[in-house]
Amino acid sequence: MExxxxxxxxxxxxxxxxLAPGALAAPLFDAAMIFETDGPNHVHASSLxxxxxxxxxxxxxxxxxxxxxPRYYYDRKDKSSDVRIGGARKRAGAPSWSPPFVMxxxxxxxxxxxxxxxxxxxxLWLIYPTLLGVPEWSWGSALIRYRIATDLTGxxxxxxxxxxxxxxxxxxxxxxxxxxxxxWKEKLADSDDDAYTQQVMGYIQAxxxxxxxxxxxxxxxxxRAHPLVRSDGALLLPLSNENMNIAVMAIxxxxxxxxxxxxxxxxxxxxxxxxxxxxxxxxxxxxxxGSPEKRIKRSDSMDGGLTWGKVTLTDLVHPGAGIEAxxxxxxxxLMIYNDxxxxxxxxxxxxxxxxxxxxxxxxxxxxxxxxxxxxxxxxIQAADGTLHATYSYNLETIKHVHFDEAWVMAGD
Numbered sequence: 030m031e032x033x034x035x036x037x038x039x040x041x042x043x044x045x046x047x048l049a050p051g052a053l054a055a056p057l058f059d060a061a062m063i064f065e066t067d068g069p070n071h072v073h074a075s076s077l078x079x080x081x082x083x084x085x086x087x088x089x090x091x092x093x094x095x096x097x098x099p100r101y102y103y104d105r106k107d108k109s110s111d112v113r114i115g116g117a118r119k120r121a122g123a124p125s126w127s128p129p130f131v132m133x134x135x136x137x138x139x140x141x142x143x144x145x146x147x148x149x150x151x152x153l154w155l156i157y158p159t160l161l162g163v164p165e166w167s168w169g170s171a172l173i174r175y176r177i178a179t180d181l182t183g184x185x186x187x188x189x190x191x192x193x194x195x196x197x198x199x200x201x202x203x204x205x206x207x208x209x210x211x212x213w214k215e216k217l218a219d220s221d222d223d224a225y226t227q228q229v230m231g232y233i234q235a236x237x238x239x240x241x242x243x244x245x246x247x248x249x250x251x252x253r254a255h256p257l258v259r260s261d262g263a264l265l266l267p268l269s270n271e272n273m274n275i276a277v278m279a280i281x282x283x284x285x286x287x288x289x290x291x292x293x294x295x296x297x298x299x300x301x302x303x304x305x306x307x308x309x310x311x312x313x314x315x316x317x318x319g320s321p322e323k324r325i326k327r328s329d330s331m332d333g334g335l336t337w338g339k340v341t342l343t344d345l346v347h348p349g350a351g352i353e354a355x356x357x358x359x360x361x362x363l364m365i366y367n368d369x370x371x372x373x374x375x376x377x378x379x380x381x382x383x384x385x386x387x388x389x390x391x392x393x394x395x396x397x398x399x400x401x402x403x404x405x406x407x408x409i410q411a412a413d414g415t416l417h418a419t420y421s422y423n424l425e426t427i428k429h430v431h432f433d434e435a436w437v438m439a440g441d
Contacts, residue, residue, distance in 0.1 A: 035104050056436035058348035059413060063087055063117050063126045066425040074117075074351070075419040075427045076255065076407045078145040078180045078397075080153065081413065087419050088132050088143040088155065089427050091115045110163050112139035115157070116186060119429075120429040124431070130185040133176070139163045141171070144252045144407075149262035150284065153187060156266065157196075168271035169249040172196070175285065181236045191285070196270065196434060197302040199277045199290045206237050206273065236273045237298065245272045254303035254353045255407065257312070257334075265334050267302035267314065276302045276316060278334045289335070294328050296340040304334065304385045305356040307385050315364070316340075319349040323370040327386065344389065350374050351405035354386075361434070362386050365395075365406040365418060377420060379437050391438045395420075395430055403428075 049166030066072075090112050096258040107430045113134035132155060135142050155176045159203040173195040178187035210233045217226045239245045249272040257265040266279040278291040281348045294302070301318040306312050310333040316326045325345040328337045345364060352366040361383050368378040377396040380389040394416070397401040406420040415433045422428040 033115055038056070038434050041136065054056075054435070057431065057433040057434075058436045060428060060430040061125065062422065063419070063427045063429050064129050067143070070422055071112075072141050072426055074253070074405045074422045075421065076144045077146055077409055077417055077419045077429075077440075078148065078255075078410055079411050079417070080152070081151045081387055082181065084181070085119040085429075086116060086120075086145065087126075087407075087427060087429065088114055088116040088145055089419075090139075090141050090143060090157075091241040110137050110139055111193050112141060114140050114143045114157055114159075118184070127184070132186045133157060133174075135159050136403060139167070142251055142253050143256055146256040146258065146264070148264050148284065149258055152284075153262060154264075154369065155182055155189075156256065161248070168251060169245070170437075171249050171251050171271060173250055173252065173268070193285060194268075195250075196247050196278060197277060197279060197288075197290055198295060199246065199270075199275075201244055201293050202270075202275055203237070203291045205275050205295060205297050206240065208295060209233060209293060210237075212296070220318075224363060233297070239272050246270070248272075250277070253301035253317075253351060253405075255409070257272050257304045257306060259306055259312075259333060260309045261333070263333070265304060265312075267304045268299040268303060270314075271300070274298050274300055276300070276314070278302075278304070278314075280334060291330075292336045293332050294340065296326075296328075299326060299340070301351055303352055303354045305354050305362065306354065307362075311363075313354070313386060315343070315352060315354045315431065317349060317352055318347070323347055323349075325352060325364070325366065343386065345380065346370055346375060348372060353406055353408050355416075357381075357409060357410055357434070359434075363388070363437075365407065365408045365420075367404055368392070368394075372401055373402055374404040375399055375401045379408075379418075379432075381434065381437055391440065393440055395435045397441075 072091045072198050077087045114132040115129050116132040117129045140158040146154045158171035176189040177191040178189050249270045250268045263282045269276045276294040280289045300315040302314045304314045312330040312334050314328050318326050324342045325347045328340045330337050346368045348369050348371050350367045355363045364380045367374040369376050378394050380392040382389045408418040418430050421428050
């Protein structure tokens with residue numbers, strides 16, 4: 030007969046199991062719309078942060094109230110002149126989000142693609158472009174603006190203590206276009222598709238011509254993914270230029286008083302970079318792109334983002350839509366993206382890598398509905414280690430999901 034202590038675990042054993050990290054805990058997942066929609070609208074490009082007090086703040090762009098004035102153009106699209114930045118709050122422990130409120134609204138033009146961050150001084154940044162030339166000259170006329178707030182309490186939009194504009198003065202753009210042209214000539218040297226060759230070469234030539242215009246290299250810079258707060262406290266803002274599809278990083282070490290601009294990522298055709306820090310001063314950037322490979326692209330920097338290495342393809346399927354990467358506290362790397370090769374963007378996935386993005390061992394879908402649209406995701410890791418994401422839900426509202434790594438690793 031077996032000894033009784035082998036047949037029946039002790040009470041101390043049960044207590045030890047119950048107190049073990051993650052013991053008996055089911056994977057976490059819950060979801061809700063930030064606000065309900067009462068009909069067709071255009072709500073898009075959200076960004077999400079957690080404040081030092083544990084509150085969530087989300088922003089997005091939306092069509093505002095149409096004003097009956099023939100001087101202004103309204104077509105209820107993201108390039109129209111009534112687009113503004115909306116926002117909402119979710120208090121720590123609150124069951125739902127606050128009613129939406131206006132975060133920023135420049136009359137007569139489009140405020141677009143907002144992004145949020147909390148800097149090393151625990152201040153909130155709202156960064157967004159205003160499209161000066163809508164509707165005829167839209168993304169390419171973007172002027173970057175930012176607002177900073179210290180007091181994040183209260184209702185509605187924060188009380189902004191500082192606001193300014195950012196006009197990048199990037200160098201080396203012509204050299205990137207020349208290198209891209211040479212690379213494509215080599216790729217297409219044996220191609221029998223003359224129409225495609227002419228299309229690619231014509232596009233690059235058009236970008237080279239645009240660069241001759243004095244405003245083109247100063248306007249059209251767009252943020253999208255979260256800025257990165259480097260381990261040394263500097264804030265790095267990933268940007269891409271909509272006139273030439275070239276990526277550059279803007280870096281400030283003094284809270285936005287002065288800025289340094291990186292050398293361009295050495296390939297044209299890249300937009301909306303998302304940047305993570307893998308080790309002190311070792312950064313990896315991932316890019317939305319329209320290349321025929323239909324894969325997310327990557328470049329690494331070993332000097333904190335001042336210079337960037339050769340652009341490579343990842344294994345992650347990509348239709349040319351918004352993405353975001355996130356370095357997790359345990360060293361894992363996460364990507365949220367549409368894992369389809371073409372529109373509609375009806376699948377939204379989260380993948381996790383434990384080898385800094387060389388392979389992606391775990392994938393699970395947040396959405397998978399034929400013909401629907403779920404895109405432009407934003408993701409953060411909260412102070413408690415769980416994950417929060419927001420994304421456009423059929424362009425009608427913003428959806429918020431709360432989950433953990435265990436949920437992703439459990440798979441579909």
